[in-house]
Amino acid sequence: MAQEKKPVEVFQKEHEHDEDDHHTPGTVVLTLALLVSFAVYYFANWKALADVWHVR
Amino acid sequence: MSTAIAIEPPARESSPSGLSVGNHPSAGVRTCETTGLPVCLTAQQFIRLNAVIAVVALLAGGVAALLVGLTRWPTVHLLDPVWYYRLVTFHGLNMLIFWILFMEIGILYFAATTLLNTRLFSKSLAWTSFAMMLSGAVLVDVTILLGKADVMMTSYVPLKAHSNFYLGIILVAVGTLIGVGNFFGTLYIAKRDKTYIGSVPLVVFGATAAAIIAVVTLLHGAIVMIPTWLWSLDVIKHVDAGWYRLIWWGLGHQSQQVNVCAMVSVWYMLGTITTGAKPINQAVCRGAFVLYILFINLASAHHLLVDPGVGASWKIWNTSYAMYLAVLASMIHGFTVPASVEVAMRKKGHNRGLFGWLAAAPWKNPGFSAFFLSLLIFGFIGGITGVTLGTQQINILAHNTLRIPGHFHSTVVGGTSLAFMGLAYYVVPLIFKREFYARGLARIQPYIFAVGIVIMSLGMSFAGSYGVPRRHWDVQFAGAQFAAGFGSGAHVMLGIMGVGVVLAFVGLITFVLLVVAAVFFGKKIENRPMTAW
Numbered sequence: 001m002a003q004e005k006k007p008v009e010v011f012q013k014e015h016e017h018d019e020d021d022h023h024t025p026g027t028v029v030l031t032l033a034l035l036v037s038f039a040v041y042y043f044a045n046w047k048a049l050a051d052v053w054h055v056r
Numbered sequence: 057m058s059t060a061i062a063i064e065p066p067a068r069e070s071s072p073s074g075l076s077v078g079n080h081p082s083a084g085v086r087t088c089e090t091t092g093l094p095v096c097l098t099a100q101q102f103i104r105l106n107a108v109i110a111v112v113a114l115l116a117g118g119v120a121a122l123l124v125g126l127t128r129w130p131t132v133h134l135l136d137p138v139w140y141y142r143l144v145t146f147h148g149l150n151m152l153i154f155w156i157l158f159m160e161i162g163i164l165y166f167a168a169t170t171l172l173n174t175r176l177f178s179k180s181l182a183w184t185s186f187a188m189m190l191s192g193a194v195l196v197d198v199t200i201l202l203g204k205a206d207v208m209m210t211s212y213v214p215l216k217a218h219s220n221f222y223l224g225i226i227l228v229a230v231g232t233l234i235g236v237g238n239f240f241g242t243l244y245i246a247k248r249d250k251t252y253i254g255s256v257p258l259v260v261f262g263a264t265a266a267a268i269i270a271v272v273t274l275l276h277g278a279i280v281m282i283p284t285w286l287w288s289l290d291v292i293k294h295v296d297a298g299w300y301r302l303i304w305w306g307l308g309h310q311s312q313q314v315n316v317c318a319m320v321s322v323w324y325m326l327g328t329i330t331t332g333a334k335p336i337n338q339a340v341c342r343g344a345f346v347l348y349i350l351f352i353n354l355a356s357a358h359h360l361l362v363d364p365g366v367g368a369s370w371k372i373w374n375t376s377y378a379m380y381l382a383v384l385a386s387m388i389h390g391f392t393v394p395a396s397v398e399v400a401m402r403k404k405g406h407n408r409g410l411f412g413w414l415a416a417a418p419w420k421n422p423g424f425s426a427f428f429l430s431l432l433i434f435g436f437i438g439g440i441t442g443v444t445l446g447t448q449q450i451n452i453l454a455h456n457t458l459r460i461p462g463h464f465h466s467t468v469v470g471g472t473s474l475a476f477m478g479l480a481y482y483v484v485p486l487i488f489k490r491e492f493y494a495r496g497l498a499r500i501q502p503y504i505f506a507v508g509i510v511i512m513s514l515g516m517s518f519a520g521s522y523g524v525p526r527r528h529w530d531v532q533f534a535g536a537q538f539a540a541g542f543g544s545g546a547h548v549m550l551g552i553m554g555v556g557v558v559l560a561f562v563g564l565i566t567f568v569l570l571v572v573a574a575v576f577f578g579k580k581i582e583n584r585p586m587t588a589w
Contacts, residue, residue: 007329008092011171011257014334021336023402024395026410031391038440045450048521052453 078173079249085175088486090585091329095487096169099176103162103487105186107480110158111571113193114473117150118564125512125557128458129550130532137529141208144527146200148209152468153228153311154193159476160266160318161185161235166487167263167321168242174251177241185235192227195220208527210308213284213300222285229277229307236267236274258335258342259328262321265345270314272353276306298365309356312464315472316386317348319430322475323393326427329482330418330589333400341392347385354378358446362455368448375446383443390435397428421589426478426502433506434471437513438463458553459520462513469560470509474502477567484571485586490578498570499589505563512556519549 078085078094085094120143126134135143169176176182198220199205205217243264246252256264280303286292324341327333335341357374360366401413408415418424441463445454454460481498484490492498524531524546531550533540 005332006090006092007332010328010332010334011093011259014257014328015255015338017336021399024336024398026413027391027395027398029410030394034390034435034440037436038443041440042444042447045444045447045453049450049453 078251080175093170094173096175099165099169102182106158106162110155113150113154115568117147120147122561129554140529141206145208164239167260171257171260172246172252174246177238181238185231188227188231192224195224213295213297219288226281229274233274236270259321259325266314266317273310280304305356305359313352319472319475320389322479327397330424331397331400333396336395344385344388351378351381355382361448361451420499422498422502423478423481426474429506430471430474438467457520458516458524458526462516466513484574488575489581490574492574501566508556508560515549515553522546
C-alpha cells in the first residue's frame, strides 16, 4: 500500500497528472448505470404522458 | 506542467510545520496537525460562528420537518391546518436558506483562507455579515412562529406577510452578500500578496463559482423583496404577481444552485481529505463550474412551466436547452468526483475487479460515507428526476404534486445537507479542535440519514405520481361536498414517506447531538492530529 499523504500535499500537487489518472473502469460502469436509469425513467414518463394525453 | 498552489514561497516566516505563513499577521495563523493546512485564526472564529448557527437552523428546520411530515401521513395527520402551513414556511426557510447559507459562508471563508494560505480580508465585514444574517434569520423565524407570515417559503403575492418577514429575508440576503464580498476580498489579497502561485485549487475555484452565482441570486432577492417589503408597509400599492414569480425564482432556484456548487466543492474536498483523491482533469472540472455560472440561472424557468404569464418559446429555450448545459456540468462532476476517488484508491493498490476500489473505500469514515452517499443520491434520484420533471411536456403530469418535493429533497437534503454533514465530521476536529463522542454512532449516522431521505423521497415521488398535491394539509378533503381524495395506493406511498421522514429525523437529530456534544464537551485536540476515523 502506498504511504498516506497529508491533504496539504495532495492540494499542492493536484495539477500534476499521469496516464494512470484516466484509468477508471468502475466509474465508467457507474456512469452507464446512471444513464440507463435516466433513459428508463425519462421514457417511462413520456409513456405515462402519452397514456393520459392521447394524440388524435 | 505543474501550477501547484504554493503554500511554500514566498517565504517570510515559517509556521511550526515549516510552511509559509502567507500574509497572516503575527500569531494569526496555525498549522493543522491533521491536514498540514494553514488555518487563519480570524477565519476560524467565523467558520465556528457560522457553523454553530447553521446547526441550530438545521435542528429547528428538522423538528418542523418531522411535524410537517407526520401531518402529510394521513394515518397520523398530526397538526391543524394553521400550524401545518406555518411550519411548512418555517421548515423551508430554515432548511433551504439559513442552514445552507450559514454553512456556505463558513465554507467560503475556509476555502479562501486555508487553501490559499491567506488571512481573511476583513474582520469587520465578517462581523457585519454574521450579525445581519443572524438578526435577519431570528426576525424571520419569530415572525413566522407568531403567526404573521403563513405564506410558505415562496410567499407568492398577493399573499401578504408582516413586513418583518420580508425585512428579515432582506437582512439575511444583504448579510450573505457582504460575506461573499469578504470572500472576494480575500481572493484579491491572496493574489496581491502572492500567497499562491498559478491557478487556485479546484475547491477554491468551485467556491468562487458558488459565490458568483450567489451574487446574481441575491440581486434577484433584492429586486423582488425590497418592493414586496415596501408593499407590505403600504408604501407601494401593487406588486404584480406574475413579475413576482418570475424574479422570485431567480432567488429561489438559484440559491439551490449555490448549494450545488458548494456541494460539489465539498465533494472534491472530502474526496481529497478522506482518500487522497485529486481531480482527474482540471480543465474539464473547471469548465463544468463555468457552465453552472452561465446556464444555471436560466434553468430556474422550469418553476414556471405551467405559468400563463410567460411564453412557450421562452420556457422551452430555458428548460430544454440552457438547462441541459447546466445538467451537463453536474454530469461531468458526477463522473470526475468518483473517478478521482477510483484513481486514488487504485494507486493505493485496490485494483481487484471493477469495484474493488469502491469496496475498499473508507466506508466507516462518516466524512467519506456522507460524501459518497450524497453523490449517489444526488445523481441517481435528484438528477434523474430533476431533468425529467424539468421537461415542459412531462412537467404537466407532475407540476405542484408531491413529485416535486420528492425530487428536491433528494438534491438539497440527500445531496447538499448530507455532504455538509460529512464536512462537519472534519470541521469539528479541525476547526473547533474537539473530538467526537460516540464514534460508532457517528459512523452509522450518514447511513441512517441517507436511507431515511431515500425512502422519503421515493414515497413522495410515487405518491405524487398518483396525483397527491404538494403543500396540502388534507389530501382526503374531509368534509368536502363532493367525492374526493386518493385511493389505497397513494396512502401506501404516503405511509412510506412518513416512515422515511421519521428515519431521516433520527439521522438528523443524531447528527445534531453528536456535533453539540463534541463542540461543547468533546476532548480537546491540542498539538496532535485528530483521531483518524
